[in-house]
Amino acid sequence: MRATLAAMLALALTSVPAWGTWFSGTWEGELTLVPSLEFSSFLTLSYAWGGLELRSASELHPVGFIWQEFGLVGAWQGIGLQADLLFGPSTVDYLYGQLILTARVAGLEVELYTAQLSDAVLGGPAKGSAIRVAGNVGGIGFVNVLELGARIEDEEFPGITIYHSATGLSRHYVTNPMVAGAGSTGDKLTLTGLSLCCVEDVKAVFYLAKTGFSYFKVELSGIDFEISPVLTFDIEVVFQVQTKSLVLTPRVNLGKQGCIDLYAAVVTGMAPGELSGLEVYGLGFGCELGAMSLKGLAVLDTGKYAITTEEYGSVIEAVSEAVEQGHEYYPDYWELISIMVEGPACCGEIYSFLANAYFEEGPGKLFGWGMTYLKLVVPLSSKVKLAGEIKVTATGLEKLALGFSLNW
Amino acid sequence: MKVRLGLVGVLAAGLALAMSGCLGQWFRPRPTLIIGDPVISGGTGTVLISVANMPEGGLASIAVETDGMTYDQAKIKDVTITGKSGFVVLASEFDDATGKGRFVLANPTGGCEGGMIAQLDFVVQGDVTSADFAFAEEHIDLGSAADRLVTDWELAVGTPYYAR
CATH class of the missing domain: 2.20.130 (S-adenosyl-L-methionine-dependent methyltransferases)
Known part of the structure; x- marks a missing residue:
């Protein structure tokens, strides 16, 4: 029995390289130690066959198994195909399905979008389609979208976002059947x-x-x-x-003066068409010092603007725009000083170290310091990376986490 | 080539006709205030408050008066509330002696048609479930971005997913 199991394990391990030629994927996980012990994970598996790629994405949260998504992408006989299915494993529910077919016909781009939202999602059930035709005639571009119970994402319409109400996690798609x-x-x-x-x-x-x-x-x-x-x-x-x-x-x-950015907007008056002034709402600077990047941001109008979190690029953005786009931001901090160091590491990869210091309004710690965020990413090989993350505020250690990412 | 063009054309037309023929009519749901299930992590817990299908530019204010929110004070203590998506907490009071809470939030930048608007954080003593929180519609007022009260809305507790 033991010999059989050992042989099977050896066979499985030695065949991994072969499997790797069929399967690819990424696995990202994070173990949070502070404020409490938690583990979250995002696993993506892809299987390529011919011109098609089958994909599976699974997201685990300390609460449970939140999302399971299947996707199919590829082309057949000149017809592009994208299919997405979303399931909620924690409640064993089918949530959403989308199919997009694309083709080029007589110089025109023809796309068919169809989607279905189940009644397990508040807002459903709903189903619908849309046909999009795009082309160019004499230098004039045209796009016509025929809506058959669905709308597709464009400059004016945001598509559909499905939220998990307990955690706030979300998934976004371009075809919205809630019409x-x-x-x-x-x-x-x-x-x-x-x-x-x-x-x-x-x-x-x-x-x-x-x-x-x-x-x-x-x-x-x-x-x-x-x-x-x-x-x-x-x-x-x-x-x-x-x-x-x-x-x-x-x-x-206003453009950029050397390494200094001035963020400004026109202020309109009460009367229609009145331009009453220019508001300078932020200041930024940035430069490269060898392997180190130095960056600073200061928000001068904290009522309407804020600094987005590291996940959303640490930029100055209007609060209304951040909320509309779903960008997280720091409402309490008006200034950021950031240092990023990158350098060569193992196996042709690059390590990175990020240190952000945030400052808040009002009296507080030295210079009004509010929070320090540190993140170190170290590649162990071309396929494995480890990360460490620390967040310290005036009240103490707010977050300590270890992360990893594998890709094959 | 002609065969392929014909195939694509027939396929697209057929699918479109089939889809339009099979389509059921979608009716916009009522504006909904969503109370998420508690998420417990160690000795602390979190409850997210969200909205969906809010009219007239979206939700811009919410007032939960006395008896609008109650909780099991034997299991839940030190409740605090934080505004999300641009919402600011104007006033809040949580009494662990009576297990009652009330708060007022407003969004100075605009309205929220759908998404998270607030987060309740608390200290946990025991096994906390969604049954340990109770919200009463008759003691809750919602205001839209058009400076009007939102009427004909409904409260959803424990709804796992919602769409925007």
Whole structure:
């Protein structure tokens, strides 16, 4: 028995290289020691066969098995294929399914999107499709989306996001079947590259809802009236059934002076069209010192702007924009000083060390210090990396975690 | 080539017709205040408060008055609340002696049509479940970004997933 098991184990281990030519994937895990012992993991497996790739993604959280996603990507006979299925293992539920077919026909890009949301998700059940046709005629680009109970993600529409209510974790997809109405629910035609008198690159959008005409919109971006070298305007004219609106949005671009950035925005007054001033809401600097990168950010208007977390790039962003995009930010810190060191490590890989110090408003620790965040990533081989993460605030050690990532 | 074009055209048209024929009509759900299940980690616990399908620009304020929230004070102590997604805590009070809590949150930057708006943190003494928290609709007011009260909304406790 033992000899048989040993032989099977040896066979399995020696055949791993062979399996690696069929299966690929990544496994990322994090063991949190402080504030409490927790383990979370994200495992992705991919199996390639012919022109198709089958993918499995599993996310474990201390609460339990949150997401199990299956995906199929590839092409067959010139038709692109993408399929996604999402399951909630903790409640043994099917949650969402999406199928996207793409093809090139007579110089046009034709795409079919179809999706289904189950009744296990608040907001479901729902199902619908959309057909997208895009092309270019005489330098004018056009995109037409016929909505059959679904809408697809674009500049104006965010797609669908499914949330786990207990943890806040989410999954995002481009096809949203939560559209009221049956059959044809809308049609959106977008034209780009239009010219009008002295203005080039005009964009026009025509939207027909299920009940009839909804709106016609004309957009002109980056108009320079030569008032100031730093001031441009975006103009948007919208025609609706009973109203017409004209929106003039001033934008200021001060550029970069050496290694210093000035973040500014135009302040509009109470009267329509009134530009009352320029608000400098942030300051940043950055430079490279050998293998070290030095970066600093200061938010001068903490009521409307904040510094995003490390996961979202540590940049200054409007709070409203961060909330809309789902970017996490630090509401309590107005200044960041960051040092990043990268260098060669084992096996042709690169190690990295990040140290961020945040400062808060009001009296506190030395210089108003609020938090220090440290992260070290060390590659052990071309396929294995270890990471350590520490977060210390004025109240003490807030987080201590060890992480790993494997890819094969 | 012609065969492929024909195949793609028939496939797309057929799928579109099949989908449109099979489509059931989707009806927008009522605005919903979602209380997530408690997540216990060591000696502390967390409950997320979220919203879905909020009208008129989204939820901009929430007021939970006395008797709007109760909890089992034998198992739950030292409750605090933090605003999320731009929400700011204007006032809050959690009385461990009576097991009652009340709070007011507002979002100065805009409304939230769907997503997390607040997080309750507490110290755990014993086995805490969603039954140890209770929220009463009649003592909760929701305000939209259009400065109007949200009416005809519903409370969902223990709903595992929601979409936006």
